[in-house]
Amino acid sequence: MTVALDTHTAVVRRLRDGMAGGVLSFPLTSFHDDGSLDPEGFRAQVAGGMATGPGAVFPACGTGEFFSLDEDEYRTVVTVTVQEAGGRLPVVAGIGYGWAQAVRFARIAEEAGADALLVLPHYLVAAPQEGLVRQVEHIAAGTRLPLIVYQRGQVAFTADSLRRIAALPNVIGLKDGHSDLDRLQRLTLAAPEGFLFFNGAATAEIQARAYATVGVPAYSSAVHAFAPELANAFFAALRDGDDKTAERLLRDFYVPLVELRDRVPGYAVSLVKAAARLRGRPVGPVRAPLTDPSDADLADLKALLTTGLDLVGAAL
Template sequence: MIDTYTDGAGRTASAEQRTERVATVTRRLRDGMSAAVLSFPLTPFDADGGLDPDGFRSHVREQIAAGPGALFPCCGTGEFFSLAEPEYETLVSIAVEESDGALPVVAATGYGWAQAARFAAIAERAGVDALLLMPPYLVEAPQAGLVEHVRRVAATTELPIIVYQRTQVKITASSVPALAAIPNVIGLKDGHCDLDRLQRLRLAAPPEWLFFNGAATAEMQARQYASIGVPAYSSAVHAFAPEISRAFFRAFQDDDHARVDELLSEFYVPLVELRDQGVGYAVSLVKAAARLRGAKVGPVRAPLADPAPEHLDVLDALLTKGLDLVGATR
């Protein structure tokens, strides 16, 4: 009997075709991660909190034009947690249209596994390449439960899945073989910055697995992650200043330590110090910086809140300084 699978778009594929699809997406993502940073676009809202699809299309076009390695719409920076399913469908469809196959599109899915399956089906119909599985809502769970959660989500979709560990989700090395046995699980995004633990996970994983640094301001830890064989990273700065993000990536890739130190000390460290002054600033400060550059991304949605006015003044000056460092203008 032939093993077949019908995906969220109603297409039927054999097991061999599914395996080849997973391998192809994994190769494309690996190539993208080695060539550039990963872009996590913002989700534009209007003054009343409604979705602004035209603003998103414009923002995504600018992100793609800056040359990232892959596009991750509707993730943490894109306020996935505040999106209704129809809004999510609109956004991921726009991201797929605008990328037009030029780079991989990886959309978030999450909450409980039943809800994650619904988002996964929407993403699959829209034509995304892979999924980033966000931590399950609220609950702390044992390793067996976390593995089963991933397994249940993966069973509902043909799409390759990258597991995101942060907050209450901490995968252990002993769980990696079980996750790796799930045919469409292809890697891990790390948000804990525990390099001892991550080293163990990487050594326990199959060689084809993808790993990348998903810290809130990942450039701060890029050297440390690279030292254990995880040089790829996502860049929140890319969402508002791709010029700075690209300049750092080039210096990092070229082992230009003086330039890396300059960008860290003059821009990234002050940015992190400002980010740490407000709850939720890992998203709202990024969105505010994009607005300062003229992007029509609007405010954040509740429960987040926009930065305090005095912090916006500091951000404005820091943005100017960072752009000056890389020879870019406002």
């Protein structure tokens, strides 16, 4: 257990350093036009993303369409990410569904060399706090890897529940997707010293400054998957207190992106993939039940992407 705890401490340290130095990258999973997995396309875009300075990489999560991967595909995605990271960045793989299936994915990620796991919200049912805690307890008992728990959708912890899961030796952090700052402040105050928190709202940059006011400055960036120039410029503006640049990027790119995203359910992933394709990234289409953007929405996305890249002096 001492060795495991030392490993967890090292992962926490690496994640904290990474979160302070760059956005958290969630790579898209590449598919061929027929819907089959494209490992080499995925490898190419992970390698490209690594070169743009993220703080950590999270394969097979929501943006990576974890929900559409079988276990063999999942193994490939995590293995490729670990190989491309080469120990330079922490690799945090997504796991999910019910706890028994989550443990199966956790073991695959562990064998593939992941550093930690992001526990995605469980499948379908609403559950009481006791059930949410037990879900995490079962997963924690089934893996040696450190866990970051994602509260979003039907998962929302109270301060008492957070204290219970944070007391588990391998639970090291919480990703929040609810954007309820009152609840989040209560959770940060209830957590033990050193517990990690980060902003996992859709298009997290929109709320990054608000999250920072309750002690949660780190955030995930879907935009990094297709426009790292924009993602890094916004991160630098926040870090440096450059409100003028941050507000220009929010007003002229991020807010219009959210408005476009809200037109169709699932566009939080579909638009990101479409934007990546516009920039020549080998990501392919989304898998059902998601759908690719309409021609009209794709034209609006291309115009918005051009505007955003012009703001930071980059080319489409």
